[in-house]
Amino acid sequence: MPKDQSIKSVLIIGSGPIVIGQACEFDYSGSQAARSLREEGIEVILINSNPATIMTDPVTADHVYLLPLEKKSIIKILKDHPQIDAVLPTMGGQTALNLAIDCEKAGIWEKFGVRIIGVDINAIETTEDREKFRQKMIELNVGVCQGATATSFLQGKEIAQEIGFPLVIRPSYTLGGTGGGFVEKPEDFDKALTAGLHASPIHEVLVEQSIMGWKEYELELLRDSVGNVIIICSIENFDPMGVHTGDSITVAPAQTLPDTVYQNMRNLAIKMMNGIGQFAGGCNVQFAVNPEDDSIIGIEINPRVSRSSALASKATGYSIAKIAAKLAIGYNLDELKNPITKTTSAYFEPALDYVIVKIPRWNFDKFEGANKYLGLQMKSVGEVMGIGRNFQEALQKACQSLEIKRNGLGADGKEVTNQEVILHSLKNPSWNRLFHIYDAFKLGIPMRTILELTKIDRWFLNQIEEMIALEREIEKYTLATLPAPLMKEAKSRGYADRQIAHLLRCMESEVHSKRLEMGIKRVYKMVDTCSAEFEAKTPYFYSTFEEENESIRSDRKKVVILGSGPNRIGQGIEFDYSCVHGVLAANECGYETIMINCNPETVSTDPDISDKLYFEPVFWENIYDIILHEQPEGVIVQLGGQTALKIAEKLERYGIKILGTTYEALDLAEDRGSFSSLLKENNIPYPEFGVIEDAEQAVELSKKLNFPLLVRPSYVLGGQRMKIVINERELEKHVIDLLRDIPGNKVLLDHFLEGAIEAEADAICDGENVMIIGVMQHIEPAGIHSGDSYAVLPPYNLGDFVMQQIEMYTKKIALALKTVGLINIQFAIKDDKVYIIEANPRASRTVPFICKAYRQPYVNWATKVMLGKAKVTDFEYAPYKKGYAIKVPVFSFNKFPNVNKELGPEMKSTGEAIYFIDDLMDDYFMQIYSERNLYLSK
Numbered sequence: 001m002p003k004d005q006s007i008k009s010v011l012i013i014g015s016g017p018i019v020i021g022q023a024c025e026f027d028y029s030g031s032q033a034a035r036s037l038r039e040e041g042i043e044v045i046l047i048n049s050n051p052a053t054i055m056t057d058p059v060t061a062d063h064v065y066l067l068p069l070e071k072k073s074i075i076k077i078l079k080d081h082p083q084i085d086a087v088l089p090t091m092g093g094q095t096a097l098n099l100a101i102d103c104e105k106a107g108i109w110e111k112f113g114v115r116i117i118g119v120d121i122n123a124i125e126t127t128e129d130r131e132k133f134r135q136k137m138i139e140l141n142v143g144v145c146q147g148a149t150a151t152s153f154l155q156g157k158e159i160a161q162e163i164g165f166p167l168v169i170r171p172s173y174t175l176g177g178t179g180g181g182f183v184e185k186p187e188d189f190d191k192a193l194t195a196g197l198h199a200s201p202i203h204e205v206l207v208e209q210s211i212m213g214w215k216e217y218e219l220e221l222l223r224d225s226v227g228n229v230i231i232i233c234s235i236e237n238f239d240p241m242g243v244h245t246g247d248s249i250t251v252a253p254a255q256t257l258p259d260t261v262y263q264n265m266r267n268l269a270i271k272m273m274n275g276i277g278q279f280a281g282g283c284n285v286q287f288a289v290n291p292e293d294d295s296i297i298g299i300e301i302n303p304r305v306s307r308s309s310a311l312a313s314k315a316t317g318y319s320i321a322k323i324a325a326k327l328a329i330g331y332n333l334d335e336l337k338n339p340i341t342k343t344t345s346a347y348f349e350p351a352l353d354y355v356i357v358k359i360p361r362w363n364f365d366k367f368e369g370a371n372k373y374l375g376l377q378m379k380s381v382g383e384v385m386g387i388g389r390n391f392q393e394a395l396q397k398a399c400q401s402l403e404i405k406r407n408g409l410g411a412d413g414k415e416v417t418n419q420e421v422i423l424h425s426l427k428n429p430s431w432n433r434l435f436h437i438y439d440a441f442k443l444g445i446p447m448r449t450i451l452e453l454t455k456i457d458r459w460f461l462n463q464i465e466e467m468i469a470l471e472r473e474i475e476k477y478t479l480a481t482l483p484a485p486l487m488k489e490a491k492s493r494g495y496a497d498r499q500i501a502h503l504l505r506c507m508e509s510e511v512h513s514k515r516l517e518m519g520i521k522r523v524y525k526m527v528d529t530c531s532a533e534f535e536a537k538t539p540y541f542y543s544t545f546e547e548e549n550e551s552i553r554s555d556r557k558k559v560v561i562l563g564s565g566p567n568r569i570g571q572g573i574e575f576d577y578s579c580v581h582g583v584l585a586a587n588e589c590g591y592e593t594i595m596i597n598c599n600p601e602t603v604s605t606d607p608d609i610s611d612k613l614y615f616e617p618v619f620w621e622n623i624y625d626i627i628l629h630e631q632p633e634g635v636i637v638q639l640g641g642q643t644a645l646k647i648a649e650k651l652e653r654y655g656i657k658i659l660g661t662t663y664e665a666l667d668l669a670e671d672r673g674s675f676s677s678l679l680k681e682n683n684i685p686y687p688e689f690g691v692i693e694d695a696e697q698a699v700e701l702s703k704k705l706n707f708p709l710l711v712r713p714s715y716v717l718g719g720q721r722m723k724i725v726i727n728e729r730e731l732e733k734h735v736i737d738l739l740r741d742i743p744g745n746k747v748l749l750d751h752f753l754e755g756a757i758e759a760e761a762d763a764i765c766d767g768e769n770v771m772i773i774g775v776m777q778h779i780e781p782a783g784i785h786s787g788d789s790y791a792v793l794p795p796y797n798l799g800d801f802v803m804q805q806i807e808m809y810t811k812k813i814a815l816a817l818k819t820v821g822l823i824n825i826q827f828a829i830k831d832d833k834v835y836i837i838e839a840n841p842r843a844s845r846t847v848p849f850i851c852k853a854y855r856q857p858y859v860n861w862a863t864k865v866m867l868g869k870a871k872v873t874d875f876e877y878a879p880y881k882k883g884y885a886i887k888v889p890v891f892s893f894n895k896f897p898n899v900n901k902e903l904g905p906e907m908k909s910t911g912e913a914i915y916f917i918d919d920l921m922d923d924y925f926m927q928i929y930s931e932r933n934l935y936l937s938k
Contacts (some may be wrong), residue, residue, distance in 0.1 A: 003040060004330035010037055011077060011087045011114070013096035014048025014055055016069045018911030020892035021178065021246065021378045022093045024573040025310035025601040027053040029321035030091040032606065034060045036325040037088075045081055047073060048092070051852040051887070051914040052574035052845070054603045058855070059584070066852060066914050069099050071106060078112040088328055090118040090281055090304035091321060097124055097304060098173070118328035123277030123303045128173045130206030133301070140275040142268055143297040147208025156193040159207040160186075166210035168376065169193060171200035178894060180376035182210055182242065211297060212242040213455035214288040217254055219269045220312040222323060224332040225280040229270050230349050232320055233312035234262065238357075239374075240455040241288050241299075243429055246307055246378035249398075252315045252356040255391060256459045261294050272301050280327040282320050284308050291457070307601070311358055314385060314600040314615065316350035317527040317540060317607065340529045340538045340607070350529040354542065357386045357394040358600065361402055361566035362431040366908050370896040374429045379895055381910060382567030385600040387527070387542035387615055388494055391463050396494025399434075401598035401617040403565055403643060409464070410438045411471055411499035417443060426453035437461065441468045467493065474503045479510055484518040491520055491545040497621050512621070522625045524551035527607075527615070540607040541614050543622060551612070551629065556592040558632040559659065559867070562644035563597025563604050565618045570787065570907045575641035576602040578843040578859050582639045583610045585863035594630055596623060597640075618643050620650050627656055634659040636866060638666070638821050638842035639859070645670070645842060660821035660866030661841045669817060669839050672712060672748035679836055682816050684809050686836045687828070688751045698735045699728050701749055710750040710783075710905060711735065713742050722905035724752055724783055753835060756782040756828040759795060761810045762847055764862045765819035769872040770811040773858045774850035774879070775803070776887070779928065780903070782828040782837070787845055787907040790928055791887040793853050796920055798829070805834035813839050821866040822847060822859070845912075846887070852914060853885035883918040886925065 012034055015026035031054050034044045038061075046061035049068050056064050063081065067073035069092075078084060087109065089100035097119070103109055104121050126132045131149035138144060146163055149172070150156035160167055160183075169192050171179040179199020183192045196205040216237035223229045236257060238249035254262065269285040284306040286299040305321050313320045317340040326336055333347035360380035364372045370379075386397030396408040406412055416422055416439045423445070425436040433454070440450050441464060450461055474482065474490060482504060490500055497511040504511065515521075524541040541551050561582050564575035580603050583593045595610035598617050607613050612630075616622040618640070627635070634657035637644040645666055652663035668674050673691035680686075687710075690701040702709055711734050712722040721738055725731045731749075738747055758778040764771045777795035778786065795803070806827055814823050817839065824844035826837040843859065851858050856879065864870035889909035893901050901908075917925050 007085045009043040009083045011045045013089045013092045015092040015095045017890040017913045020895045025307045026093045027055045029305040030055040032321035033091045033325035036322040049913040051849045086117045088118050118281040120277030120279040126276045127301050130172045137298050145208040151204050168210050169196040170206040171196045172204040173201050214241040216241050217287045219285050221283045224327050228333045243374045244378040247374045250358045256457045282324040311600045315356040317529040318350050355391050355394045357398040359398040363569045366569045367896045367899040370899045372430045384566045384598045389544045393494035400619045407498045415439045441465045479504045479506045523549035526550045538607040539612045559586045559591040560594045560632045560635045562640045564640040565643040571641040574845045574848045576604050577848045578639040579604045581859035582863045585860040589869045665817040695732045695735045705751045708752040710752045713745045753828045753830050756830040758782040760826040762824050765814040766865045766872045770814045771872045784903045785907040788903045788909045793885045822862045854879040886915040888913045
């Protein structure tokens with residue numbers, strides 16, 4: 001059936017601010033869906049409250065509403081746009097679905113004549129209500145765990161008594177497994193049941209038998225309105241049942257799934273999707289497989305785009321969200337083209353001749369005292385993906401992408417050798433269990449012990465054991481005597497030059513030169529969805545070590561944009577927003593754009609965004625080889641946050657041009673001591689400071705500076721490891737811990753200005769002229785990280801004298817640092833005197849917020865300045881002046897109930913929302929003012 005011609009205007013509901021369990025994968029899917037619908041001439045209206053995303057940008061939709069995701073916002077939009085025909089709620093995760101259900105129950109869709117497309121509300125209720133799901137599976141003859149739902153404490157106790165332990169508790173209608181968990185002993189049950197009932201918005205939990213240790217799989221499906229169904233991707237969890245799939249290492253396609261079991265699983269998935277409702281769109285189905293007899297149990301079904309959909313899209317090159325949006329408006333699969341080949345039908349199942357490994361990224365360091373063990377509640381804040389020709393290559397590339405100060409899996413001298421620590425980690429999974437499996441094999445712990453403790457499939461464990469054997473073989477040689485076939489084998493298994501250098505006791509650069517001398521060069525393969533049976537038209541590449549190179553260098557002038565790597569607290573989706581706009585601006589300037597990133601959740605890794613996408617670790621060796629191959633005019637580093645900035649020093653050393661602000665200026669701003677010296681030379685006020693190298697120096701300096709002191713290391717992101725100390729004992733302890741954990745780093749002591757007001761300014765500079773694009777005032781006093789502070793744009797009570805100082809110092813610092821591009825400067829204001837806290841000559845987390853508040857493409861302007869294609873004076877500065885925009889930080893403390901929730905210099909928020917008010921008497925503003933004991937009147 002062709003497109004439904006009656007649908008001319010569609011409302012898309014976004015996912016709101018990023019929280020643990022619902023991250024930027026929905027920015028990707030929502031953006032894809034909006035573009036897909038607009039290709040069909042359909043008007044797109046979008047609601048989302050997240051200012052940091054591309055999804056809420058004018059380039060995505062015809063009308064964007066930055067409003068809270070609640071019923072009254074939906075009603076306002078429907079009144080503003082009575083022409084809306086349909087709502088698509090499947091692209092915004094659980095948040096969007098819950099809002100769509102609330103509106104359905106309130107009769108809002110019916111009142112305004114809007115129909116829901118892409119999903120069936122009854123299907124959502126069937127899948128989210130644990131008892132309805134269980135009964136439906138029994139009706140469909142799909143295996144389920146023995147269990148029942150409870151809506152009271154007494155009911156739960158009775159069910160547990162009947163089934164026996166161990167048990168699983170799964171709350172209904174929650175996100176990322178919130179409130180769920182395993183209960184092994186009766187004495188732990190009461191507490192877990194109470195927590196589960198409270199976590200569920202309808203006070204309902206499923207109490208069922210535990211299948212911890214079984215193998216876990218996922219299938220991604222698409223179905224059209226006439227019942228055609230295709231399986232896009234099979235995904236196997238490296239970790240067995242017991243770890244939330246968002247916290248599990250996953251592999252695609254499934255590696256240890258016999259074809260007979262796969263066919264059975266495939267049939268069950270189609271039966272389950274057809275059984276819950278007849279909607280057209282995407283669906284994710286999760287299964288558990290008993291490793292003893294291959295029996296299959298249905299765990300969960302999500303009749304919407306999910307986190308796994310983004311991974312499956314990037315893994316296969318098949319754009320699930322894009323096709324699902326077209327199915328929602330009436331098309332059938334056989335009427336659509338495959339977006340990768342542009343010629344074959346979308347009605348086909350992708351075939352992969354490579355392997356994908358996804359590894360989650362955690363931020364437990366931000367949550368001191370948190371329970372770091374992994375279970376049914378998702379705790380990761382982001383993820384990375386590695387692509388290789390074999391599992392080992394993909395695994396090493398994923399480990400190299402994590403940015404946790406490891407060079408990959410092993411071969412870096414950071415192995416744990418304490419047997420008790422390793423054995424405990426194998427049995428009790430946390431963020432580092434993968435590395436401890438490697439350590440266990442290296443220490444000689446037998447396979448049967450590792451297998452028994454982890455329940456991880458023997459095939460995966462064999463793969464890691466083989467890597468240990470390879471390393472031991474390499475260690476027998478020196479660089480001069482290493483045989484070329486052994487070097488080739490190491491590279492083809494994903495080992496970085498840095499890892500091989502560690503094994504051979506030499507320098508990374510020497511290994512790089514030696515392998516080139518041996519003719520062992522990185523080549524690039526296309527992600528093509530069809531194992532090269534048909535020619536791919538989309539330039540989407542990964543590297544490996546074979547003979548044929550499929551990435552052909554063009555004659556056009558090129559620019560490389562370095563992405564921001566995995567999301568984590570302090571570096572989130574706002575940097576992906578900047579990278580995407582950098583690509584768009586460079587394209588406007590006539591450059592061929594080359595994107596390098598490893599985050600499967602983001603818009604920047606959508607093959608449609610840049611001229612060429614290299615899905616590779618943002619890791620020096622991989623970047624350098626791409627640069628040698630592509631020969632760009634230069635590299636943009638200031639849009640990708642700290643990830644990209646860390647590469648700047650190497651680029652400078654190797655003579656590769658950094659576009660925009662120089663490495664020297666970037667480094668000067670990051671080095672807290674040198675930056676304070678620059679302020680002193682320019683007669684710009686700053687809190688008294690000093691640089692120390694040990695605890696004794698710190699105590700001596702404290703006598704001169706006086707407490708309280710702000711202790712902070714250089715070269716950190718998100719205020720990491722910053723702390724306010726009030727006495728010598730606290731100071732000594734923190735300095736010792738810092739120097740132990742970040743050896744060789746400079747530690748700066750600042751006198752902390754108690755009770756000061758904090759503000760920040762963002763600007764664009766071309767080296768001669770400065771345009772201040774926004775000044776924000778924080779509602780909290782100085783001492784709380786800017787990312788965790790409510791902030792108001794423009795300032796709400798800074799006088800003219802203070803504003804003049806802020807503007808003067810912003811321009812002075814931007815020019816002193818010879819900034820070319822973006823710069824963010826943070827201020828502390830006390831007794832009407834403005835002090836400089838820090839400056840960041842790069843994209844900041846506040847830039848997307850200012851772009852959305854003032855409706856101006858500032859990142860595009862800054863990119864053109866970096867490329868030397870524009871001056872600041874070429875742009876007409878005309879900010880939207882009516883009212884105020886408030887940046888509202890959002891936290892995920894519910895995932896870590898026992899952690900210190902007090903805010904300080906180290907950032908803890910996972911995302912943000914934007915809120916607009918007309919005046920300072922707005923109820924919302926007054927509420928947050930009073931609730932947080934603010935310093936407005938001081």
